[in-house]
Amino acid sequence: MENAANRPILILHNGVIVTMDQSSRVFRDGAVVVAGDRIEAVGPSAQILRDFSHLATVDSVVDLRGRILLPGFVNTHVHTSQQLGRGIADDVDLMTWLHKRIWPYESHMTEEDSYLSTLLCGIELIRSGVTCFAEAGGQHVSGMARAVEELGLRACLAKSSMDTGDGLPANWSACSTDNCIQSQRELYTKHHNTAEGRIRIWFGLRQIMNASDQLLLKTRDAAEELKTGIHMHVAEIPYENQLVMSTRKVEHGTVTYLEKIGLLRSNLLAAHSVWLSDAEIGFFAKADVKVSHCPASAMRMLGFAPIKEMHEAGVCVSLGTDGAPSNNRMSIVDEMYLASLINKGREAYTSGTTNPTVVPAVTVLKMATIDGAKSVLWDNEIGSIEVAKKADLIVVNPFSWTMVPLHDCISSLVYCMRTENIDSVMCNGQWIMKDHKILRINEEEIVSLAIQAADALLKRAGISLPERMNYL
Ligand SMILES: [Zn+2]
Structure with a gap:
C-alpha cells in the first residue's frame, strides 16, 4: 500500500464503529483513519490517535462524540429513472401499473x-x-452516469433490455436482439470504471416475458466475456411462472428455465424472486446467484418472498427499494425495518405459530451492507469497515427522540433508526453529505427542475391520473 503520509489523512474518532467485518467487530470508543479514498486503519480511539495524529492536520481530526460509524448502505435494486414517476401508479392493479402508467412514462x-x-x-x-x-x-x-458522477455516489448501471413481449411501446419493440446487446457493449466501453472508478456497467434483462432465448443467452455470454454482472427481475408474479411453464416447457417457472439454459451464475442479481419452489432456492444456492429483496415493493405488488428459506439454503440476499412508482420511499432505512417485520409476519402466517427470532436485526444489517456489496460483486472493496477497503462511510446520530435510549446498538439501527438520524455520508473518501447538507449538487434547484420535468413528461406520455377527491 502507498505510504499514508503521501495522501490526505482524515481521522474520525470517539465513535461507535460498527465494522460489519467477518468477526462483526464493534468498537465502543473507536476510530477510523481515511487516507485518500481508502481506509488506512480501524481500532480503539486511543491507539489510533497515538499512531496517526502526527500525520493529520488539526481540521482533519473529527470527534464523532459517540455517534455511530457504519459502512455505507448498498441499495441493490433501484430504478433511478422512475423517480419522476413517483405517485403515478398508486393503488392500481399490476397490468394498469405496467401498460398504462410505467411503459408510457x-x-x-x-x-x-x-x-x-x-x-x-x-x-x-x-x-x-x-x-x-x-x-x-x-x-x-x-x-444516469452523468448524475452519478455529480452526486459522488457509486453505482452499477444497467440498461433495461427487451426484444419481445406483448404490448411494448412502439419505440421499444423495434429493438432487435443484436441491438440490445450492442448498445450495452457500447455503454460498457464508454462508462465502465469511470468517475474515479465509481461507475460500473452491467447488463440488464427486464424480465423473462420480454426476453427471447437469444437475448438471454447472448446476455449471459457478453457479461461473462466482460466480467460484469447481470441485473434481472425474476419470478415476480405467479403469471410469469405459468407463462414460462407453458411456452418454455419446464416443470416450474423462470428460475427452473434459467437453470436449464445456464444463466444461473454468481454474477446474476435476481430482483424480487418471490415465487420460487424449494428446488429453485437450491438452484440459486448452488450457483451463488444473488437476490435483491425489496420488502415494500413486494408487499405492494408481488407477495411474500421466501427470505428465511433462502438464508437457510445459503443464498446471499440483499435489500432494494425498487422504483418510486412501486414503493414511493427510496429509503434503505425503511426497507431494513420492513424486511425484519414482514418476514416475521410471513413466518407466523405460513407456520401457524409466531417466531420473532427469524430474520433478526444483525442479519438485516448484513443484508444492507456486506451482503449488498457481495450482491453487486464489489465486496472486495466495500460493504465493511476494513483496512484497504474504500472509504464509504455513514455517520448516524442516535441522540434524538427516535433512537434513545440506546441499549443495543445493532437492534437500534434496524428497529429505531429513521432516515433523519443519518448525519453525514462519505463515498470514495469524499463527504457527499455533511451535517445533513448534500454537498456536490444544489438540492433546491434539482427539486424545482424535477417538478417541471415530471409535469412535462406526464403530458408528453398522455398519462392523466383520475382525481380521487373533489378538490374545492
Ligand atoms: Zn424493479
Whole structure:
C-alpha cells in the first residue's frame, strides 16, 4: 500500500464503529483513519490517535462524540429513472401499473429526464445512507452516469433490455436482439470504471416475458466475456411462472428455465424472486446467484418472498427499494425495518405459530451492507469497515427522540433508526453529505427542475391520473 503520509489523512474518532467485518467487530470508543479514498486503519480511539495524529492536520481530526460509524448502505435494486414517476401508479392493479402508467412514462423519457430523475433519486439515496446502488435498468444510462458522477455516489448501471413481449411501446419493440446487446457493449466501453472508478456497467434483462432465448443467452455470454454482472427481475408474479411453464416447457417457472439454459451464475442479481419452489432456492444456492429483496415493493405488488428459506439454503440476499412508482420511499432505512417485520409476519402466517427470532436485526444489517456489496460483486472493496477497503462511510446520530435510549446498538439501527438520524455520508473518501447538507449538487434547484420535468413528461406520455377527491 502507498505510504499514508503521501495522501490526505482524515481521522474520525470517539465513535461507535460498527465494522460489519467477518468477526462483526464493534468498537465502543473507536476510530477510523481515511487516507485518500481508502481506509488506512480501524481500532480503539486511543491507539489510533497515538499512531496517526502526527500525520493529520488539526481540521482533519473529527470527534464523532459517540455517534455511530457504519459502512455505507448498498441499495441493490433501484430504478433511478422512475423517480419522476413517483405517485403515478398508486393503488392500481399490476397490468394498469405496467401498460398504462410505467411503459408510457419510461418510453417518453429523454436523456435529460433520466439525468434529473437520477439526481432527485440520488438525493433520497444519500439521505438514507446509501453510498452504492444497483440500477435495475432504465433507458438512458448516459444520463444516469452523468448524475452519478455529480452526486459522488457509486453505482452499477444497467440498461433495461427487451426484444419481445406483448404490448411494448412502439419505440421499444423495434429493438432487435443484436441491438440490445450492442448498445450495452457500447455503454460498457464508454462508462465502465469511470468517475474515479465509481461507475460500473452491467447488463440488464427486464424480465423473462420480454426476453427471447437469444437475448438471454447472448446476455449471459457478453457479461461473462466482460466480467460484469447481470441485473434481472425474476419470478415476480405467479403469471410469469405459468407463462414460462407453458411456452418454455419446464416443470416450474423462470428460475427452473434459467437453470436449464445456464444463466444461473454468481454474477446474476435476481430482483424480487418471490415465487420460487424449494428446488429453485437450491438452484440459486448452488450457483451463488444473488437476490435483491425489496420488502415494500413486494408487499405492494408481488407477495411474500421466501427470505428465511433462502438464508437457510445459503443464498446471499440483499435489500432494494425498487422504483418510486412501486414503493414511493427510496429509503434503505425503511426497507431494513420492513424486511425484519414482514418476514416475521410471513413466518407466523405460513407456520401457524409466531417466531420473532427469524430474520433478526444483525442479519438485516448484513443484508444492507456486506451482503449488498457481495450482491453487486464489489465486496472486495466495500460493504465493511476494513483496512484497504474504500472509504464509504455513514455517520448516524442516535441522540434524538427516535433512537434513545440506546441499549443495543445493532437492534437500534434496524428497529429505531429513521432516515433523519443519518448525519453525514462519505463515498470514495469524499463527504457527499455533511451535517445533513448534500454537498456536490444544489438540492433546491434539482427539486424545482424535477417538478417541471415530471409535469412535462406526464403530458408528453398522455398519462392523466383520475382525481380521487373533489378538490374545492
Ligand atoms: Zn424493479
